Amino acid sequence: MATHETLIQLDRLERAFPDLKPLYGDGDAVAEANRCLYCHDAPCTAACPTGIDVPTFIRKIATGNARGAARVILSANLLGYSCARVCPVEVLCAGACVYNDWHRPPIQIGRLQRYAVEKAFDDGQAGTLFRRAPATGKKVACVGAGPASLSLAGYLALAGVDVTLFERRAIPGGLNTTGVAPYKMHVDGALREVDFVRSLGITIQEGVEVGSEVRAEDLARDFDAVFIGVGLGQDTSLGIPGEDGPGVYGATAWIERMKLEPGFAVLGVACGAVIGGGNTAIDAARELSRLSVPHVLMVYRRTAEEMPGFRHEMDAARREGVRLVEKAVPKEFIRQDGRLVGILLDDGRRIPADLAVVAIGQTRPRDLAAQFPGVEVDPGGRIVVDRATCRTGNPKIYAGGDAVRGGDLVVTAAQDGKRAARAICRALGVQIAVDAALNAGHQ
Numbered sequence: 001m002a003t004h005e006t007l008i009q010l011d012r013l014e015r016a017f018p019d020l021k022p023l024y025g026d027g028d029a030v031a032e033a034n035r036c037l038y039c040h041d042a043p044c045t046a047a048c049p050t051g052i053d054v055p056t057f058i059r060k061i062a063t064g065n066a067r068g069a070a071r072v073i074l075s076a077n078l079l080g081y082s083c084a085r086v087c088p089v090e091v092l093c094a095g096a097c098v099y100n101d102w103h104r105p106p107i108q109i110g111r112l113q114r115y116a117v118e119k120a121f122d123d124g125q126a127g128t129l130f131r132r133a134p135a136t137g138k139k140v141a142c143v144g145a146g147p148a149s150l151s152l153a154g155y156l157a158l159a160g161v162d163v164t165l166f167e168r169r170a171i172p173g174g175l176n177t178t179g180v181a182p183y184k185m186h187v188d189g190a191l192r193e194v195d196f197v198r199s200l201g202i203t204i205q206e207g208v209e210v211g212s213e214v215r216a217e218d219l220a221r222d223f224d225a226v227f228i229g230v231g232l233g234q235d236t237s238l239g240i241p242g243e244d245g246p247g248v249y250g251a252t253a254w255i256e257r258m259k260l261e262p263g264f265a266v267l268g269v270a271c272g273a274v275i276g277g278g279n280t281a282i283d284a285a286r287e288l289s290r291l292s293v294p295h296v297l298m299v300y301r302r303t304a305e306e307m308p309g310f311r312h313e314m315d316a317a318r319r320e321g322v323r324l325v326e327k328a329v330p331k332e333f334i335r336q337d338g339r340l341v342g343i344l345l346d347d348g349r350r351i352p353a354d355l356a357v358v359a360i361g362q363t364r365p366r367d368l369a370a371q372f373p374g375v376e377v378d379p380g381g382r383i384v385v386d387r388a389t390c391r392t393g394n395p396k397i398y399a400g401g402d403a404v405r406g407g408d409l410v411v412t413a414a415q416d417g418k419r420a421a422r423a424i425c426r427a428l429g430v431q432i433a434v435d436a437a438l439n440a441g442h443q
């Protein structure tokens with residue numbers, strides 16, 4: 001696998017995906033901002049898990065103050081860059097916009113957010129939007145360098161805390177780097193955001209796995225607090241005959257290769273089948289379709305109405321040619337001379353497929369949690385925390401993001417990081433930086 005430095009130059013399949021929602025120019029951004037009605041109760045802000053003051057940042061864009069807008073956004077959500085691109089705004093901020101009630105297009109909040117933050121990044125001045133507090137002498141470790149840990153680390157760094165993130169991959173960013181659909185954000189975008197958080201004064205140790213190379217008990221002993229932001233684990237398999245072998249992939253593993261592996265190709269595939277009905281399944285199906293696979297099927301065990309994936313994403317997938325096979329439970333992967341040719345369902349139907357992507361979930365962080373004394377998991381394998389503080393049963397150990405939620409969103413992981421940063425600052429007697437914004441968002 002390529003390293004952080006070389007990735008940008010390398011030829012990777014994700015480059016075949018143009019931006020679905022391209023960056024606004026100055027004129028378009030100001031025109032869109034001027035549509036905002038500045039509602040007194042700001043339903044958009046209430047619908048944002050991080051509580052970004054949406055009307056205020058939009059007003060700043062309307063008056064040509066993009067840097068001021070970026071400060072409003074990033075103080076409530078340090079991952080405002082990626083969230084602008086990957087948030088399902090249809091069910092969050094933009095979904096709450098009053099224009100929807102009048103059957104008119106909602107304000108394009110995500111695109112305006114992207115415009116403001118990207119402008120601050122382009123100026124190379126984003127790191128100077130905030131002033132870092134003097135060093136406090138306190139040290140915090142994060143396990144993983146995904147959105148939850150990055151959000152936490154950035155806020156703590158601003159408060160003068162020395163933060164080290166241990167990331168088992170060679171490249172940081174978590175699923176923002178390895179999983180998010182490339183038509184929303186490319187790897188270099190995710191790494192740009194990591195560099196921004198790094199510029200606030202954090203340290204990332206890449207290629208270091210906690211639990212093997214670094215012991216959990218050493219972290220708990222050597223640091224004032226530890227945050228577990230490990231997300232989820234490997235793809236879950238179906239456990240049916242024919243699954244092991246060429247042509248059948250776990251979804252996140254396939255997406256990661258498509259995004260990161262130089263020279264990885266999808267050639268000569270006539271029919272791609274994606275098994276599952278969640279957002280990862282929909283993403284994989286849309287990606288296959290956009291890679292010009294002629295027939296893309298989603299194989300789901302229940303009906304369309306029961307799919308856990310977002311309706312708007314599935315509607316987009318259908319428009320792009322993806323077909324849904326409902327009430328379909330795979331019984332066997334059919335192979336001829338070792339080559340995948342189809343899927344046999346339990347009702348006897350056969351689905352042609354020369355590529356299958358299994359998107360039925362990922363494992364939970366049980367093993368790592370067990371290495372930290374006092375950290376418990378629920379029956380579903382999610383780490384148990386106090387929701388207001390993200391603190392586990394061990395008062396020194398905090399956790400957030402997918403490891404706690406069992407698979408959610410970048411913006412909720414960012415909010416968990418913020419919440420944990422606030423709680424850690426209080427526990428360590430450290431003055432909280434960017435105070436007002438740290439208190440914003442869902443509890």
Ligand SMILES: Cc1cc2nc3c(=O)[nH]c(=O)nc-3n(C[C@H](O)[C@H](O)[C@H](O)COP(=O)(O)OP(=O)(O)OC[C@H]3O[C@@H](n4cnc5c(N)ncnc54)[C@H](O)[C@@H]3O)c2cc1C
Nearest residue numbers: 144146147148168174175210230231401402408409410413
């Ligand atoms: C395919 C896919 C597409 C998605 N698309 C979207 C989207 O469009 N919009 C959206 O909002 N959300 C999306 N999500 C969900 C979103 O990516 C996650 O909710 C979010 O990334 C969770 O952040 P996290 O920090 O908790 O975990 P992760 O992003 O999983 O990061 C965890 C990090 O911890 C590291 N790690 C794990 N174990 C160890 C260890 N023992 N030692 C050191 N490091 C370790 C991992 O390598 C990883 O880098 C998607 C998810 C998937 C799977």
Ligand code: SF4
Nearest residue numbers: 048083087092093110
């Ligand atoms: S972070 Fe996401 S949900 Fe919140 S305002 Fe921005 S785009 Fe909307």
